[in-house]
Amino acid sequence: MTIGLTHYLVLSAVLFCIGLFGALTRRNAVIILMCIELMLNGVNISLIAFSSYVVPQLLTGQVFAIFVMVVAAAEIAVGLAIVLAIFRHFSNIDTNDINLLKW
Amino acid sequence: MGLEIAFWIMAIVMVAAALAVIFLRNVFRAALALVLCFIAVAGIYVTLSADFLAAVQILVYVGAISVLIILGVMMTREVQNGNPVNKMELPAAIVATLLLGILVYVVTSTPWSISALDPLTPTTMPLATKLFSENGFILPVEIGAVLLLAAILGAIVITREDKK
Numbered sequence: 001m002t003i004g005l006t007h008y009l010v011l012s013a014v015l016f017c018i019g020l021f022g023a024l025t026r027r028n029a030v031i032i033l034m035c036i037e038l039m040l041n042g043v044n045i046s047l048i049a050f051s052s053y054v055v056p057q058l059l060t061g062q063v064f065a066i067f068v069m070v071v072a073a074a075e076i077a078v079g080l081a082i083v084l085a086i087f088r089h090f091s092n093i094d095t096n097d098i099n100l101l102k103w
Numbered sequence: 104m105g106l107e108i109a110f111w112i113m114a115i116v117m118v119a120a121a122l123a124v125i126f127l128r129n130v131f132r133a134a135l136a137l138v139l140c141f142i143a144v145a146g147i148y149v150t151l152s153a154d155f156l157a158a159v160q161i162l163v164y165v166g167a168i169s170v171l172i173i174l175g176v177m178m179t180r181e182v183q184n185g186n187p188v189n190k191m192e193l194p195a196a197i198v199a200t201l202l203l204g205i206l207v208y209v210v211t212s213t214p215w216s217i218s219a220l221d222p223l224t225p226t227t228m229p230l231a232t233k234l235f236s237e238n239g240f241i242l243p244v245e246i247g248a249v250l251l252l253a254a255i256l257g258a259i260v261i262t263r264e265d266k267k
Contacts (some may be wrong), residue, residue: 002107003106003107003110003150003172004217005173005215005217006149006211006215007114008151009206010206010211011114011117011118011147013206013207013210013252014118014142014203016202017199017202017203018121018122018125018199018201018204019121020195020198020202020218021125021152021195021196022124022125023190024198024199025191025196026125026186026187026188026189027147027187027188027189028186028187029179030130030134030172030175030176030179030184031124031125031130031133034133034134034137034172035170037127037137037164037172037196038121038124038137038140040146041140041141041164042158044144044165045147045148048148048151048153048156049151049154049169050256051151052131052151052152052153052217052222053217053218054215054216054217055218056138056218056220056221056223057218057222057223057227059222059223059230062153062155062156062226062230062232063199063230063240064152065156066156066230066234067243069159069160069163069164070133070247070249070251071222071240071247072168073168073193073254074250074251074253074254075161075252075254076168076171076262077171077257078172078182078253078254078256078257078258080175080258081136081257081259081262082120082261083179083241083264084175084178084179084261084262085261085262087179088108088138093179094187095189096189097242103187
């Protein structure tokens, strides 16, 4: 059985859903950031699969994947800075205990 | 034939590492599993003949982002024993499984218009032309540079100690 576009799309959906489940259920803020990276990687796989199967001569999906990587790098830098700032204030990064903005 | 074997090895390693990220009790081992998952994703890019993006994946994700994450794990490791879950585990599992089912159904039932052409290789020079040419993506590239600068400055400002 040859590998087609469907295989890559199902693989990216599996990776996205694993990341979604982790981001919704974990309480450690660093693990949540890691799960968000997993979700972004799943999206990247589907973008590149579309790029190389649907428009193989245009590379538009690969350009989009590069921008997703840029935004992911910015996101992880700011996210970890926020986690470290929270850790400095509360000595804790459990998302169940950080609820100052909750009413 | 070789492509299929490579795809299945990468896919199995990737899914197993992603499951290890969320189910391992030790946060540091979860970060290492995340690195393994990133490497497997780079292999998937190679099977898709996206050579430049595979190199960027290794450089940016395996090289930079995983180092940042491991730094974050090291600085916050002593507070929490393991990788606890919140009360929403069952609803989140239902939502994630439902979304996976819907996505798989949509992907398998849509008639994709597969092109008969072979993908472009190597991709480095066409990508550069695409990104930096007159009618390419030069404005988004500039905006991405400004976004990275703003993110660096924001990270420095947020983590700086108050010296009063």
